[in-house]
Amino acid sequence: MKSKGKGSKRGRQSWAEQDDPDFTLETEPGSSEQEGSEASVRLGGTWRTLRGERHGGSRVGTRRRRLHSSTKERNVRRLESNERERQRMHKLNNAFQALREAIPHVKTDKKLSKIETLTLAKNYIKSLTTIILGMSNACLPHAESDMETNTSRLLQCYQQHLQEEGEEDLSTYLSHIHSFSQGS
DNA sequence: TAGGCCATCTGGTCCT
DNA sequence: AGGACCAGATGGCCTA
Secondary structure (H helix, E strand, C coil), X not given: CCCCCCCCCCCCCCCCCCCCXXXXXXXXXXXXXXXXXXXXXXXXXXXXXXXXXXXCXXXXXXXXXXXXXXXXXXXXXXXXXXXXXXXXXXXXXXXXXXXXXXXXXXXXXXXXXXXXXXXXXXXXXHHHHHHHHHHCCCCCCCCCCCHHHHHHHHHHHHHHHHHHHCCCCHHHHHHHHHHHHHHC
């Protein structure tokens, strides 16, 4: 995984930086801003840090303190949801990688981008659908020009096949279709 | 150096 | 209530 300067990136204003009636803004003479507002939590085996400091430095020498609920609790919750979000995005990326490996494309050193992967996958599905439709006269006696109708009929046919034959993989289904079209 | 792509953080909303 | 999902923002890396 690429190094992305974890912990240093600040997107929108963080909750600790936004105007909030529950916060007071007070100066802290002689103390470090970072020491005063930083919280670290161990998540997923690594330490993650949240800071209440704006990296532009416009609030140097000040500290925000939550009066009612615990700042640390909110930090912990935020870090936990960050971790979950990372895991979710990793799962999404794994799915993209699986998709890359499933679709045929010209192999280059450069891996397919996400948008390229989706576009190729869409085209690949369309091509397969066209091929299958051409082979499936027995199942789809009236070929229609409307691609969408054909596709939904094909799906219907596949679902019917699953009901009759149980869970089989697509290649088995295709060979059935092929033998249908050969026989008819 | 600009632009594309990406990882990450974040807060809002939806769902269970 | 808490987690999942989503979209905006930001900054790093890479390439033309």
